[in-house]
Amino acid sequence: MHKLWQSIRKELLLLRRDIGGVIILFAMPLVLIIAVTLIQNAAYQRSGDVRIPILIVDNDKGNVSKSVFDNMNQSHAFELITKKEGVDLTEDSAKDAVFSGQYQLAIILPQNLSADLQAKIDQNVDKMLTSFGMGDSTKIKTPEREIGQKTVKLYFDPAVQMSFKTAVMNNIDKMISQIESKSIYDAFNEQLGAAGQPSFEQKSFIAFKEINPTVNNKEVKPNAVQHNVPAWTLFAMFFIVIPLSINMVKEKSQGTFIRLRTNPVSSAVVIGGKTVTYLIICIIQFYMMLAVGIWVFPLLDLPALNVDANFFMLTLVAVFSGLAATGYGILVGTIAKTQEQSAPFGATSVIILAAIGGVWVPVFAMPKFMQIVAMCSPMNWGLDAFYDVFLRNAGIREVLPEISLLFLFFAATITIALLYDKKKRSV
Amino acid sequence: MPDLNKIIDIHELAKKYKGADHYSVNPITFSVLEGEVFGLLGPNGAGKTTLISMLCGLLDPTSGSFEIDGKTYGGNASELKKIIGVVPQEYALYPTLSATENLNYFGSMYGLKGKDLKKKIADSIEILGLTKFASKRIDTYSGGMKRRINLIAGILHNPKVLFLDEPTVGVDVHSKNVIIEYLKEINQQGTTIVYTSHHMAEAEDFCSHIAIVDRGRIFAEGKPNDLIDATPEARNLEDVFLSLTGKALRDA
Ligand SMILES: Nc1ncnc2c1ncn2[C@@H]1O[C@H](COP(=O)(O)OP(=O)(O)O)[C@@H](O)[C@H]1O
Ligand SMILES: [Mg+2]
Numbered sequence: 169m170h171k172l173w174q175s176i177r178k179e180l181l182l183l184r185r186d187i188g189g190v191i192i193l194f195a196m197p198l199v200l201i202i203a204v205t206l207i208q209n210a211a212y213q214r215s216g217d218v219r220i221p222i223l224i225v226d227n228d229k230g231n232v233s234k235s236v237f238d239n240m241n242q243s244h245a246f247e248l249i250t251k252k253e254g255v256d257l258t259e260d261s262a263k264d265a266v267f268s269g270q271y272q273l274a275i276i277l278p279q280n281l282s283a284d285l286q287a288k289i290d291q292n293v294d295k296m297l298t299s300f301g302m303g304d305s306t307k308i309k310t311p312e313r314e315i316g317q318k319t320v321k322l323y324f325d326p327a328v329q330m331s332f333k334t335a336v337m338n339n340i341d342k343m344i345s346q347i348e349s350k351s352i353y354d355a356f357n358e359q360l361g362a363a364g365q366p367s368f369e370q371k372s373f374i375a376f377k378e379i380n381p382t383v384n385n386k387e388v389k390p391n392a393v394q395h396n397v398p399a400w401t402l403f404a405m406f407f408i409v410i411p412l413s414i415n416m417v418k419e420k421s422q423g424t425f426i427r428l429r430t431n432p433v434s435s436a437v438v439i440g441g442k443t444v445t446y447l448i449i450c451i452i453q454f455y456m457m458l459a460v461g462i463w464v465f466p467l468l469d470l471p472a473l474n475v476d477a478n479f480f481m482l483t484l485v486a487v488f489s490g491l492a493a494t495g496y497g498i499l500v501g502t503i504a505k506t507q508e509q510s511a512p513f514g515a516t517s518v519i520i521l522a523a524i525g526g527v528w529v530p531v532f533a534m535p536k537f538m539q540i541v542a543m544c545s546p547m548n549w550g551l552d553a554f555y556d557v558f559l560r561n562a563g564i565r566e567v568l569p570e571i572s573l574l575f576l577f578f579a580a581t582i583t584i585a586l587l588y589d590k591k592k593r594s595v
Numbered sequence: 596m597p598d599l600n601k602i603i604d605i606h607e608l609a610k611k612y613k614g615a616d617h618y619s620v621n622p623i624t625f626s627v628l629e630g631e632v633f634g635l636l637g638p639n640g641a642g643k644t645t646l647i648s649m650l651c652g653l654l655d656p657t658s659g660s661f662e663i664d665g666k667t668y669g670g671n672a673s674e675l676k677k678i679i680g681v682v683p684q685e686y687a688l689y690p691t692l693s694a695t696e697n698l699n700y701f702g703s704m705y706g707l708k709g710k711d712l713k714k715k716i717a718d719s720i721e722i723l724g725l726t727k728f729a730s731k732r733i734d735t736y737s738g739g740m741k742r743r744i745n746l747i748a749g750i751l752h753n754p755k756v757l758f759l760d761e762p763t764v765g766v767d768v769h770s771k772n773v774i775i776e777y778l779k780e781i782n783q784q785g786t787t788i789v790y791t792s793h794h795m796a797e798a799e800d801f802c803s804h805i806a807i808v809d810r811g812r813i814f815a816e817g818k819p820n821d822l823i824d825a826t827p828e829a830r831n832l833e834d835v836f837l838s839l840t841g842k843a844l845r846d847a
């Protein structure tokens with residue numbers, strides 16, 4: 169116990185002699201979290217004004233194309249472009265512009281779309297009414313014209329995301345269906361002689377409202393602050409892999425590592441000293457981030473973090489996340505031979521673990537496949553546990569799977585480090 | 596000589612590094628008696644560090660065995676580590692910590708604490724003439740000063756056997772004399788010393804027993820004067836080495 173305490177004291181002393189490093193350790197996550205949250209907030213507020221420019225070639229010039237234009241303008245999502253360098257777009261020029269990557273999408277409305285749609289509907293309505301014996305017998309029967317299917321062509325930039333494609337196609341499909349059904353209503357109206365007084369409700373009968381699952385009246389989807397505070401805390405915690413691995417690589421190059429191996433002290437005590445010290449740093453980082461969420465965010469016009477009575481559970485999750493981060497740092501520090509190896513590897517791997525673990529893009533916003541990959545990142549386990557506590561008021565039982573995983577990760581990294589060390593002795 | 600006095604007993608100890616095509620230490624057998632200053636002398640690359648690293652428990656032998664005071668690393672390693680002191684060839688200190696902080700930490704790893712440790716540190720620093728610098732950071736020290744602290748870190752716990760790997764290499768004459776005098780004093784208090792050097796003149800004066808090593812082999816072993824007497828026309832250990840290995844000793 170005395171040896172462990174002395175080991176912790178030594179690590180703290182070493183940190184005190186490297187004040188610059190310690191400041192970076194604490195200042196970096198604070199700057200990061202404030203900057204990221206401000207930027208995200210600004211992006212949310214601005215996103216209404218940002219329109220995606222798309223090309224539209226109107227070969228129809230009828231009421232259907234007019235409806236398409238009106239609808240798309242109303243959606244505020246798109247900026248409709250019909251001319252390029254002062255010349256009306258044609259299907260070919262629009263296609264070229266999209267395939268060369270200048271635009272993400274071109275919509276080609278075919279010729280006679282309105283007229284043919286109207287004719288087709290008239291034919292169908294006529295047929296139906298006649299079969300009910302309500303046909304307009306005074307009307308001169310024109311021989312039925314064969315009306316082919318109309319195709320609205322969509323040219324996508326091959327680089328656009330699948331989700332964008334499906335969204336656009338669904339929207340256009342829906343738009344045309346609406347126009348179609350409106351025309352059908354109109355045709356019936358006209359045929360039944362009730363023109364002028366709208367006897368049909370023309371608005372969509374079925375509307376959609378997105379409802380997020382709630383538990384105890386709390387939404388399960390985290391807001392930006394509930395996501396950012398734990399996410400960037402985890403990122404900062406795992407970033408200690410850099411100072412910690414440098415600390416260990418330095419011990420090797422200074423020879424102090426060799427000296428310790430000749431001392432009657434077990435590796436467990438030496439590693440224990442490092443674990444406790446860097447765990448303390450992780451917890452301080454966490455409390456600082458919480459403090460920023462609670463007190464600094466409101467000053468910046470950001471929503472404040474609501475910690476409620478979850479303080480103990482949050483600390484518990486932070487401790488296990490810190491253990492996982494420390495274990496990872498010790499593993500990298502054991503395997504790396506030089507700082508030139510440990511620092512870039514440590515930084516890159518933490519950024520990758522953060523990215524797949526949902527620090528930048530929350531996991532629920534990821535595609536299905538990435539949601540599965542995300543489960544491989546210890547930062548994701550920590551994040552899940554934090555979500556549980558923030559959003560579901562989870563107790564120890566609910567976060568047990570996640571904190572167990574974090575602890576197993578810690579145990580596994582330390583075990584591998586110890587085994588690797590043992591193997592090195594038998595060179 | 597009765598077995599009782601053998602504090603280190605080495606039997607066919609050998610080391611071949613993984614991937615190397617030859618043995619760095621060929622199977623060697625010798626023993627060190629309690630109270631001796633035993634010198635392993637040989638040029639760079641002779642295998643001195645490899646041999647002493649095995650004795651310090653830093654390197655697993657390829658074959659062979661040894662006992663120190665009847666103990667092995669295979670048994671209770673920490674019981675053995677408690678009675679040996681190690682002074683590595685390279686400085687092994689935290690550069691950003693002061694001499695006192697370094698020594699306090701390494702002393703506590705031997706279970707030393709409190710007043711005893713404080714006094715032992717202060718006394719040792721005093722004897723080696725560094726009291727004025729005790730609270731200065733190691734990275735402000737000269738090479739000779741670092742060597743002296745490096746030495747103290749290995750003897751705070753009064754080891755039964757002290758291993759030193761080239762403790763005087765790259766050190767100014769003053770520091771060298773201070774170190775040798777201090778080691779003689781420690782030896783007189785009962786610590787057995789095993790030390791490596793490629794400096795024959797220093798060893799001639801300091802060692803009670805030497806082994807001449809080259810290319811992983813022991814070429815001769817005995818009291819310095821006996822070795823000189825046994826070699827025709829040799830006036831010192833330098834000549835002995837030349838006649839045994841057929842080459843002059845590079846004194847780097
Ligand atoms: N880690 C190692 N891996 C492979 N070969 C080594 C290693 N360390 C030393 N050697 C080789 O072993 C031989 C003895 O080296 P060493 O014990 O350091 O000699 P000395 O200490 O007498 O100068 C040299 O040929 C050296 O190249
Ligand atoms: Mg050497």
